[in-house]
Amino acid sequence: MRGWIVSALLGVCGVVAMAQAKAPDFGPNVEVFSSKSDAAEMQKKIDAVYSVQQHSEFGAQRNAFLFLPGEYHVDIPIGFYTQVVGVGETPDAVRITGNVHADASLAHNNATCTFWRGVEGFSVVPAGGTMQWAVSQAAPFRRMHILGNLVLHQQHGWASGGWMADSVIDGNVDSGTQQQWISRNSEWKSWTGSNWNMVFVGIDHPPVGQWPQPPYTTIGRAPVTREKPFLEVDGRGRWGVRVPELQMNTSGITWHGGQTPGKVIPLDKFYIAKPADSAAAMNVELAKGKNLLLTPGIYELTEPLRVTRANAVVLGLGFATLKPVNGTAAVTVADEDGVIVAGLLIDAGEKESPVLMEVGVPGSKTNHARNPITLSDIFFRVGGAGLGRAQVNLRVNANDTLIDHTWIWRADHGKGAGWTQNTSANGLVVNGDRVTAYGLFVEHHQQFQVLWKGEAGRTYFYQSEIPYDPPDQASFTSGAGVNGWASYKVADDVKSHEAWGLGVYSVFRHPNVTLTRAIEVPRTPEVRFHDMITVALDNLGEISNVIDDAGGPTSTKPRNTPKVINFP
Secondary structure: OOHHHHHHHHHHHOOOOOOOOOOOOOOOOEEEEOOOOOHHHHHHHHHHHHHHHOOOOOOOOOEEEEEOOEEEEOOEEOOOOEEEEEOOOOHHHEEEEEOEEEOOOEOOOEOOOOOOEEEEOOEEEEHHHEEEEOOOOOOEEEOOEEOOEEEOOOOOOOEOOOEEEOOEEEEEEEOOOEOEEEEEOOEEEEEEOOOOEEEEEOOOOOOOOOOOOOOEEEEOOEEEEOOOOEEEEOOOOOEEEEEEOOEEEEOOOOOOOOOOOEEEEEHHHEEEEOOOOOHHHHHHHHHOOOEEEEOOOEEEEOOOEEEOOOOOEEEEOOOOEEEEOOOOOOEEEOOOOOOEEEEEEEEOOOOOEEEEEEEOOOOOOOOOOOOOOEEEEEEEEEOEEOOOOEEEEEEEOOOOOEEEEEEEEEOOOOEOOOOOOOOEEEEEEEOOOOOEEEEEEEEOOOOOOEEEOOOOEEEEEEEEEOOOOOOOHHHOEEEOOEEEOOOEEEOOOOOOEEEEEEEEEEOOOOOOOOEOOOEEOOOOOOEEEEEEEEEEOOOOOOEOOOEOOEOOOOEEOOEEOOEEEEEO
């Protein structure tokens, strides 16, 4: 029986009554709704948040709506820095009938700046039969059940990439004008649409076709995954955080059996942090053995959060934002088994940080394959909301680390955006071996967007715009005779690496600036790349080759989007 049919059957009886218990104190930026709440009052609170967050691309407010198990009849527009979460044991425990939607934040149905919002853990009976999720980066769609259709655009306006995982859509998914998209471990009745770069990993019913026409990259099973932890309220009203178990060689969703396999950590094992908490205070709690739940807001950190205990969980709600103010890292993770960090936005401060987040210790030989460190929905920003500077955004030293959706962005607009202002050399540097990345979005940094030094790395979906703003070629040169810095660089001494479904795009704002190659790798049989595209999105400059010396140049007049199926 197909997965969406099973889920539909669960939906008939999945919404059940539950014992009511007082919600924990999540602070003023979290609303906890019960099916017994007054519908008009709920709608008023939802609309009040959206009135602030609809166009607040770089605003300071952060919000989360938590829905207890039950049935609801509300409309939920989802703006910037807003997360909507069902806290039942399965998505079918929370049923929302109404118009749940993310809309294009710019004029002309343009969703290319519709960032930083998310939905997780509930089912939707969409008004009119179709839910609209018109988004671009940093907009996770996880553990959802849509009893109808889903569109990933707004009336075919531009949209620029997104993420879906562990979700069921009973009807059709229409990607429309989405330029690129990754779906992992999800199920649907049908999929329509394609553009440049569509990747399907562990999908039970992927669309028919193969790169480059249509541009579908299909990997039948996800080799190793751990779904993001989530808040859960059981039938007796007890709050906890479910930590899904590690899975190997999977397709489809985790919750067919009525519950995602894994362990539940009672919420009293978490320190529930508020934005007024200092880094020192939170580190004391972490050192005591507590896990950390960061409620929505901006945390100005005078020192890094130090996660030192094996199996520790750090979970953010409502795009909780960590901002180092003394030029330190925001988070450091010890080289320990099973640490999970999820649901955070890390925002560089004015004083340059050598690294914003560091995982493990340089030179580590520790094998974490049986219980890897996992990073889920971790987003980085340098500039945009204000001046920010970093050398490296995310550095992964620990072997076997899982990166499960990240957007690592040096701002191309907003406050403090400029070649000599929001400086950032690299988005991601990987030193560890056997690191696996799903949904890797890295953009606009001033040297290599990604520098991969570890062995046996794997990337499933890569989306990258190179920097818009190099003022001249001399400012954007990685070596003698090489224009620019490749977006994705595999170090020259690496013997084994593989990547699927990569798109690299240019928007040069100054004349006479080009990039010699989008991807740069050593020539060795075990370094293999599949399904790559380059696109020039403006009328200046070019990307001269897709990978090393293969693929040829982009152009806009006439439009030429070079593609390479396999390399070497």
